[in-house]
Amino acid sequence: METEEIENDIELINEWPITQDTKPLYKGSSKTAKNLQDSQPNGAEFDSKRTIDYSNEINSNCKRNIEAQVLDSKPKRRKYSGEKESLANTALAKWWRRNQSQCGTEDTAAVKGCHPNTLIKLIARSPAGKQFIRDEIQRLRKQLIEGSASADVHAALGSFLEKQGDITEAIYHLEMAVKGAPEEKEYKWLLQKLKRILKIKTIQEKGLQRVKPGVEFPSYKQVDRISAQDLTVEEFFHNYECTSTPVIITNVQMTRVPWTLNHVKEIAGNCTVTLKKPVKQSVEWARLENSQTVPVSTYINQIIDNTLAEPLYLFDWSLPINCPSLAKELTIPKYFAGDFLKRTEEGSLYKDSWPSLFVAPEGITSELHVDAFGSNFWMALFQGKKRWVFFPQSDVPYLYPEYEHSLDPVFAVDLSRPDLTQYPLLQLTTPIECVLEPGDVLFVPAGCPHRVENLETSVAISSNFVDQSNFTLVKQELKINALMDIRSEELLQQFNDENFNDKMDMHIQNKVF
Structure with a gap:
């Protein structure tokens, strides 16, 4: 997270008071939602036999899609000069903290008593949360059209697109964010997560071609x-x-x-x-x-x-x-x-x-x-x-x-x-x-x-x-974890040290702890 204050926004979400303000900080537009829904692509097709070149394949299409989906009206909310855009989880936490009193009872009832990470998921999948995500995507896309193509805008947009399930476009924006701010390890970590999700989805699409009707769960x-x-x-x-x-x-x-x-x-x-x-x-x-x-x-x-x-x-x-x-x-x-x-x-x-x-x-x-x-x-x-x-x-x-x-x-x-x-x-x-x-x-x-x-x-x-x-797999996973965890980085350094003892002893005996 960006600051200790932002971390507290998420960690203390289950302790947030319901605000009594008559005007919410942010309220989505039904017109915006309809325009976004009408213009959503049906889904990307993936060719597993080739490497996807996001910079070439997606760049021009994304720009056209962005321009097509931006309304002529001004953004709902302007960022102060120099204020960094929050990634989706942090933005959702801040928004919910200020607006839960404006949401329906079904939205508020579902998010009590759980871990903060679980609460964020439930908020994102609530009707009000989905509307907020759509409107934030709209706002961030317009910022890009108006020339605010900073790394944090790309990263924020990518993180919101992930919430909406648009993984291919989300990867494009995270790659742009990493290119613009290579020192931001959180952007690199999120990009790795998105690539893993895309790989899973590609395998799932191929698997669906093998599914047969009427087949039961396999025997154990x-x-x-x-x-x-x-x-x-x-x-x-x-x-x-x-x-x-x-x-x-x-x-x-x-x-x-x-x-x-x-x-x-x-x-x-x-x-x-x-x-x-x-x-x-x-x-x-x-x-x-x-x-x-x-x-x-x-x-x-x-x-x-x-x-x-x-x-x-x-x-x-x-x-x-x-x-x-x-x-x-x-x-x-x-x-x-x-x-x-x-x-x-x-x-x-x-x-x-x-x-x-x-x-x-x-x-x-x-x-x-x-x-x-x-x-x-x-x-x-x-x-x-x-x-x-x-x-x-x-x-x-x-x-x-x-x-x-x-x-x-x-x-x-x-x-x-x-x-x-x-x-x-x-x-x-x-x-x-x-x-x-x-x-x-x-x-x-x-x-x-x-x-x-x-x-x-x-x-x-x-x-x-x-x-x-499993030594090779462990080092691959630690390399990704090291982007967000210094202790994973330190462990990986030890494993990669040429003096580390990685030999197997096939004659080892039981060991008293």
Whole structure:
């Protein structure tokens, strides 16, 4: 974001008072909306066999479209000289803060009690929000026609066009913004996100040509099970990691004493944890958002006594950071003991993030998501049962991903009730499932979307990891993340250092944490 003030505009959106001004700061014109709707293109066609040259192919067409869609009237609102145009999310936050009292009850009722990023999404999809987006596109296009072709105007217009689904034109304007202000890393990051969305849409359009009427959701494939006694590190690496094949490894001893709810309460009970709650329309990871902060013992007692007022999840809670005494009881299986993240400097990003703890009551679900930065993933279950559903990385476009505020997508599909009428590309997927039981260790390859349902009250740990099987992908993802995150940049520098130890040890043994 541009300033601390703008960040606060978004972060405190759920605390905004409803203004009582008689005149709104900005009110859209129905005439403007009609002109924009009448002039919208039907959609771009993509040729996957060639590279799209946006500067040549779009430049002249965009200028003609812009000129055709600009009204003769003056813009609704002029910017003060030197004031930088805000990107869409910030502009939406500022607009809503001043105008929610002018919107209908359906608009205001939908945006209470959620994470700020989720609120921005709901605002953008409300009738009043859609009108604001159309009018801002109109205003920014007119600025370009009048000669205000600065980088921030192009970037703002591109970000609003993304909200409207015009990805090809949005990319053109972000490329112009990056060209005009190469020092603005946020513009570069947004451009990378838009290119990823365009790639997804291109694959989806080709996939729709293969869709057949009347086809049901595909049958689930089952995950292989193999005993640790019959699986070497080298076999695991070549047969499962390098082929991106999930597997359940059994007969793995990871703790000296059984990890039950009571044991976790005994060791970690005095620690505090911020619990997660499911939010249906959330744009946050796995559609889980922060809820109350309580002692671990309080939460576990509520699970045991069945007194939870709402479904709450102790989700991905770092043991090295939050409860080192519990982490010290663990032995990391040899298949994951060579994690490159553990070879980085002290204080590096992700070095101490995992293993993390998961405690959940029966019935709670983490919805479809992909683990971040191209990392591999494993989970060990100590108590209860978990049903896992996941898909190959290549299935991501067919699951209707939505990239809101990050490169970690949420997915529009509801796997509890797959609707192939609304989401026909689901018939092209290859779903995989398994039920994880105590003593099982599940390996999930990098980039695989997965959904996890707790069939029983459960206790588990997990860890993301990096080795030669996903090293190239991780560095690609970190390069994009580094545009907005200095710690990602520092980690990438270590991974790219010629002295970094990126060798695989096929004779490594289990490692006491």
